[in-house]
Amino acid sequence: MAVYTEVSDEALRAFLAGYDLGELIAFRGIAEGVENSNYALKTTGGDFILTLYERRVDPAELPWFLGLMRHLAARGLACPQPVAGHDGEALRALAGRPAAICTFLPGVWPRRPAVAHCGPLGGALAALHAAGDGFSAERPNSLGPQAWGPLLERCRPNGDTVQPGLCAELDGHLASILQDWPPLSGPGALPRGHIHADLFPDNVFFLEGTDRRPRVSGLIDFYFACTDTLAYDVAICLNAWCFEPDLAFNVTKARALLAGYNAVRPLSTDEMAALPVLCRGAALRFLLTRLYDWANTPPGAMVTRKDPLEYLRRLRFHAAAKEVSAYGV
Numbered sequence: 001m002a003v004y005t006e007v008s009d010e011a012l013r014a015f016l017a018g019y020d021l022g023e024l025i026a027f028r029g030i031a032e033g034v035e036n037s038n039y040a041l042k043t044t045g046g047d048f049i050l051t052l053y054e055r056r057v058d059p060a061e062l063p064w065f066l067g068l069m070r071h072l073a074a075r076g077l078a079c080p081q082p083v084a085g086h087d088g089e090a091l092r093a094l095a096g097r098p099a100a101i102c103t104f105l106p107g108v109w110p111r112r113p114a115v116a117h118c119g120p121l122g123g124a125l126a127a128l129h130a131a132g133d134g135f136s137a138e139r140p141n142s143l144g145p146q147a148w149g150p151l152l153e154r155c156r157p158n159g160d161t162v163q164p165g166l167c168a169e170l171d172g173h174l175a176s177i178l179q180d181w182p183p184l185s186g187p188g189a190l191p192r193g194h195i196h197a198d199l200f201p202d203n204v205f206f207l208e209g210t211d212r213r214p215r216v217s218g219l220i221d222f223y224f225a226c227t228d229t230l231a232y233d234v235a236i237c238l239n240a241w242c243f244e245p246d247l248a249f250n251v252t253k254a255r256a257l258l259a260g261y262n263a264v265r266p267l268s269t270d271e272m273a274a275l276p277v278l279c280r281g282a283a284l285r286f287l288l289t290r291l292y293d294w295a296n297t298p299p300g301a302m303v304t305r306k307d308p309l310e311y312l313r314r315l316r317f318h319a320a321a322k323e324v325s326a327y328g329v
């Protein structure tokens with residue numbers, strides 16, 4: 001579910017009076033997603049998404065996220081565009097929560113990502129990285145390498161109940177990842193920019209092109225976006241898109257993803273060489289947030305917890321891979 005905050009008809013009508021979006025025709029809560037409350041809105045002005053920000057989103061950071069989406073959309077990226085009210089403000093309050101209306105994007109996310117999705121996905125990720133140029137405000141990655149040690153400590157009391165010996169195994173992975181991680185500046189530093197940092201299949205919409213092949217119609221959910229190593233975003237996508245349901249790595253998907261990315265923004269030799277450690281880091285990041293949520297989601301909460309151990313299997317694959325050739329290049 002992702003409707004934590006209920007919005008009454010009257011409250012919504014009063015809220016919409018602050019916009020130039022015409023009359024309300026219909027609105028409904030959207031069950032998907034886990035972070036925020038989302039509503040689909042239809043007005044005489046068109047289709048929109050209303051988001052009420054909950055849980056992990058720090059209200060002080062919302063202007064940065066909305067500003068980045070506005071910048072990317074102005075650069076031609078298909079992403080939600082925040083809609084300003086009469087007063088020029090996109091960030092407002094509704095039912096006691098920070099709230100914003102964004103444009104609705106057509107398309108559906110792939111329930112079973114195929115090789116045919118991975119090329120366009122890679123191209124869209126590279127286009128996002130290129131479109132981020134010129135947005136000068138930065139947001140550090142609050143879930144970057146410096147956060148993994150403290151997060152592992154917070155998981156330690158319950159971690160081994162998920163799998164015996166898990167925390168000791170993660171201690172080993174964390175130490176070797178931090179040792180191999182590319183420097184942020186100076187010799188060996190990789191290109192940085194604004195990254196999505198959560199570009200999983202449920203955040204990428206596709207439509208069928210005239211050739212019947214899938215085309216990316218939009219990217220959503222920029223609330224983990226931050227300023228970090230661009231190739232780390234590629235590593236997140238290799239984790240999220242290129243493993244089969246049985247957690248076997250599909251090298252054909254990886255090859256397609258990297259070819260799609262390289263066609264728009266070629267990865268340098270240094271970026272390619274760093275992919276194995278960036279993939280290990282990305283797997284550990286999602287493992288740890290899932291592990292934390294596994295133990296800390298209150299019983300009865302209407303949220304589907306995600307399995308942390310899926311990311312342990314990925315992490316083990318990357319640790320064994322070592323060389324970039326394991327990714328099909």
Ligand SMILES: Nc1ncnc2c1ncn2[C@@H]1O[C@H](COP(=O)(O)OP(=O)(O)OP(=O)(O)O)[C@@H](O)[C@H]1O
Nearest residue numbers: 002030032033034035036038049080103104105221
């Ligand atoms: N701009 C948009 N256009 C069309 N549909 C959207 C848009 N934004 C969100 N949605 C719909 O709302 C659902 C939930 O959105 P989203 O993934 O942003 O939720 P969340 O709870 O913030 O995220 P998550 O759990 O993925 O971190 C999406 O799967 C999609 O169906």
Ligand SMILES: N[C@@H](CCO)C(=O)O
Nearest residue numbers: 198200286289290306
């Ligand atoms: N994409 C994340 C969750 C939401 O941000 C995961 O699969 O763990």
